[in-house]
Amino acid sequence: MSFRCAACTLFRRRCQQDCIFAPYFPPTEPDKFELLHRYFGARNVAKILQEVEDNQRAQAIETMYFEARSRVEDPVLGCYRIIAQLRKQIRETEAEIEKTHAAIAFYAHQPHQRNHF
Ligand SMILES: [Zn+2]
Numbered sequence: 003m004s005f006r007c008a009a010c011t012l013f014r015r016r017c018q019q020d021c022i023f024a025p026y027f028p029p030t031e032p033d034k035f036e037l038l039h040r041y042f043g044a045r046n047v048a049k050i051l052q053e054v055e056d057n058q059r060a061q062a063i064e065t066m067y068f069e070a071r072s073r074v075e076d077p078v079l080g081c082y083r084i085i086a087q088l089r090k091q092i093r094e095t096e097a098e099i100e101k102t103h104a105a106i107a108f109y110a111h112q113p114h115q116r117n118h119f
Contacts, residue, residue, distance in 0.1 A: 004016075004017070005017055005024070005029070005030045006029055007021055007023050007024040007027045007028065007029060007035075008023070008027035008028065008030075008031055008032045008034065008035040009023035009024075009027050009035045009039075009044060009052075010019070010023070010024075010034075011029055011032060012032065012035060012039065013044070014038060016115065022051050022052065023044075023047075023048070025059070025060075026051070026059065026060060027063075033066055037070045037071070037074070038066055038067060038068065038070055041066075041069070041070040041073060042066060042070070047063075047066065050062055050066070050080070051063075068081065068111070069081050072084060075111050097101055
């Protein structure tokens, strides 16, 4: 029985034993490789896989896949929209923390309040 990963299936070539795509693109998920190929190019996907450590390759693929899907959902901003939303959330949370620290400092210096703690 011959195994062909999604990348080799797409390119109609024999999947070699050392195929760099095989561990990350099983034939059961052809859409994943197709999307990455469309947005980054198979050559760049292979290049990134070669540049990262073995234990980071699966995460690198998932990150590229996330970025490509974000681009499908929002062709203009892609994942930047999500990053901007998260940055806004961080700023709001930091402001909330600052207000809470100020309130704690204020109540800590109230002589009447101190006796209740
Ligand atoms: Zn292959």
